[in-house]
Structure formats: C-alpha cells, structure tokens
Amino acid sequence: MSLKQDAGIEYYVAPWALVGEELPIHFLIEPNFTFDAVEIERPSSISIQELLNVSSFSQIENVIRIDELMSRDYFGLIITYDNIFTDTSTVVPISVRFTLGKKTIREFNVIAKFFRPHISVISKPDSIILTNESDLNSLLKLRIGVSGFGRIRIAIDVEANCDTEVVIESYLRNALKQVIATYSKDEEIQPDDSRFGNKDWILHNTEVALRSTNMPESLRKEQLDKLREFLTNTKNSGKIIEDLSKAIENLFLDMLLFQFEKYPIDGVELSYGKPSLFTSRFGDSLTLRVRYWDTMGNEYDPILVPIRVDDKRIDKEPAQIPINIDWVREPFLIS
Secondary structure: OEEEEEOOEEEEEOOOEEOOOOEEEEEEEOOOOOOOEEEEEOOOOEEEEEEEOEEEEEEEOOEEEEEEEOOOOEEEEEEEEOOOOOOOEEEEEEEEEEEEOOEEEEEEEEEEEEEOEEEEEEEOOOEEEEOOOOOHHHOEEEEEEEEEOOOEEEEEEEEEOOOOOOEEEOHHHHHHHHHHHHHOOOOOOOOOHHHOOOHHHHHHHHHHHHHOOOOOHHHHHHHHHHHHHHHOOHHHHHHHHHHHHHHHHHHHHHHHHHHHHHOOOOOEEEOOOOOEEEEOOOOOEEEEEEEEEOOOOOEEEEEEEEEEEEEOOOOOOOEEEEEEEEEEEOOOOOO
C-alpha cells in the first residue's frame, strides 16, 4: 500500500499491476481545501478505464479535466498499462494537478508501477548424442530461471531439421502410449472369452484420446492398427483384461504425478505437464521454443534453445526423450 499525504490531500496508489491489469488510484480531499478543477495528465501508454465520483469532465489528448465531483471529498481513477515491455518492471509517472482559476495550486507526480514475469536459460546442452545405448531419460536437461511478478503459464514447442514431425507430449499422454504399446506386444496367451473386453469400446476411446494429442497422423494410425490387430485375436482376451486392470491403477498414479509435473515450482504452470520430444528420426539440430503468458493472458517473447543433435543409432525406431527442466526462482528486487 502506498499512501501519500500533503496538506489537505491524501492519495493512494495500488502497489503494482500486470500489463492490462487494472490499477486504482484514489484521492482524499479535506473539506477546507479549495479548488475548482483537477487535471490528470498521463502518457499514451496509460489508459483510464474509469473515473470514480466524477460527474463532469472533458478530455483533450492525454489530459483529462475534472470540472465537478459528486462529492467534494474524494475522487479516483482506474488505469491500465497497455504495452508489453522488455524489463521486468516499468515505472509510469502521472501528473495530477489541482487548479483554482487558471493557477495550479497543488501538483502530484503519481508513480504507477507495472511488472511482468520473465524467464531465461541458465544452462543447456550445446548438443546431444543418441546411440542405441543412450539413457534417453537423462539426455536432455535444462535450467531455466524465473523472475518477476505473477503466475506464468508455459508451453514448449519444437522446430527441428528432420524428416518426421517432432511433437511435445505430456506425462499423461506418455502413459497412454505405454498402455497402447502393451496391447501391441506379440504374445501368445490362453484364450479366456469370459473375460474378453469390449474391443470396439477400447478402440474408439483410445482413438479419441490419441486425436487430442499432437502425435503425427502416421504414428497414430500405426499404433491404432497394432492395437486393433491385438484386440481381434481371441488368444489375447485374458491379457487385455489383465493389462486394463493394471493400466487403470497406473493411470490414477500418473494423474497425481501429472499434477506435480504441471506445477513444478510456485508460480509456474506447464500447459501440458512434463514435455517430451517424440520422433522416429532426428535431424542434425533442433530448437526448443519456450512460450509463456501471465495471468492476464499477455504473451511475451519466447526464449529459444538451439541444440545440435548427433543421431548415431543403427536402428531409427521412434524415440521419446523427456525434456528435464530444473526451474530456478531468481531474486527480484522491487524498486
């Protein structure tokens, strides 16, 4: 809270706001203070959303002149800052002048502070090397610093120099893929028709779920074909029920883990949980693009993370590489 006092007048300015967020300013006027108008001058980056306790005013360019108040002891204004700025904060002066006749008898330089979230790359690998023996779970590690005010929503996408599309998949979607992969195994088991599941229901719901992901169409079709082939083989009936039971148990656990992955630290929300790269073959480079928004929906310039890729694998089977991010809350000094 910022309360300023001068003879006959007190005013309050809200401590801070995000871009586009309303910031109130209030003036309290003692009964014995005499004036006949108030002039408010602000830069073009500031919009006045509302005037409080004002019955008559006029405006010329960036100056609003208040000629009459509903009651003489108070007035207020609600402002917003309309431009995205690059620093973590910006300070905007607003001039409020009380006049009597043609003379300014009291002037206040009201300071409005606006903040934004900010992220930056602290460390990243210059390159990653894939071999048939690579531990994919620990191959790609980033440290990203978070500073500024407000909650941040983050989404990660990829630009890659490769023959097949590279997508980002969430932890929960990865669990779904594992269930499908289990169904797709070529195993011989004893038939048990009494426990055979509804294959049409399984196929339909799996296809609906997969279509909600960013999996490339060719890979999605391949996985569904394998699942369909497995389901239509009556020798696999008992295996289907057994795997479905295990999958349901794992899904509840994955849902809990997904919430931890979705909110890795205070003030940061990952749109789709922990991301992974999924592709059948890498090219020689990729660029991660980390996009982020504040709670007002303002999108800021993304950070780009270029990484060289050396794919030495003999077989080019589809690979899933988790993007392991260590989120670091960096100090933020308020002036």
